[in-house]
Amino acid sequence: MNRPKRLLVANVAWAHETAARNPEFFRELARGQNPHVLWIGCSDSRVPAETITHCEPGDLFVHRNIANLFHPGDDNSASVLEYAVRVLKVEHVIVCGHYGCGGVRAALLPPDPGLQHVNRRIAPLCALAERHCAELDGQRNERSRVDRLAELNVREQVRQLRASPIVQQADSPPLVHGWIFALEDGRIKVLTSGYAADDAMTCTASADSAA
Numbered sequence: 001m002n003r004p005k006r007l008l009v010a011n012v013a014w015a016h017e018t019a020a021r022n023p024e025f026f027r028e029l030a031r032g033q034n035p036h037v038l039w040i041g042c043s044d045s046r047v048p049a050e051t052i053t054h055c056e057p058g059d060l061f062v063h064r065n066i067a068n069l070f071h072p073g074d075d076n077s078a079s080v081l082e083y084a085v086r087v088l089k090v091e092h093v094i095v096c097g098h099y100g101c102g103g104v105r106a107a108l109l110p111p112d113p114g115l116q117h118v119n120r121r122i123a124p125l126c127a128l129a130e131r132h133c134a135e136l137d138g139q140r141n142e143r144s145r146v147d148r149l150a151e152l153n154v155r156e157q158v159r160q161l162r163a164s165p166i167v168q169q170a171d172s173p174p175l176v177h178g179w180i181f182a183l184e185d186g187r188i189k190v191l192t193s194g195y196a197a198d199d200a201m202t203c204t205a206s207a208d209s210a211a
């Protein structure tokens, strides 16, 4: 069986199982969405938002792209934020990066001429790496450099989101959180809680200790 076919067969099984577990599930789903969280994550296949947080369809409004970037001038990410804040009125925006991120690693390498769209997209990440070059150069190896830049990137996206007029001018501004996912153990680390005052602190609390 080819891969698309396998996905379709799996979909039928999932729909049957879900309906068997909760006969009202799809009726409620079709009625509309009311998610409380906007999730901005990386497109990496190993970091599926709903799976790693045990969420159901309808729980998360999701935007994923290479290296979980939010660009205020980019209609793609800005439109998702606008809709989430102004129409869905989400209470939380979560930027979730991950360690070992290929998009972040690319920002530390010479640009690949065959990846022009990626190069343009990650340009702000390259600039961020430049601004923190002393700290990054001080890391013990390439992997640590990538992981540290992944953390700095999450904080930078949180900063950009909080500074966005969409968030600033919202009737009830959402809290913007910065998280990072570890592929090795499947755990999320909280880098910044929802409050801007925490940005100055290095928060090492794990998801266990987060309120």
Ligand SMILES: [Zn+2]
Residues within 6 Å of the ligand: 042, 043, 044, 066, 067, 068, 098, 100, 101, 102, 103, 104
């Ligand atoms: Zn990634």
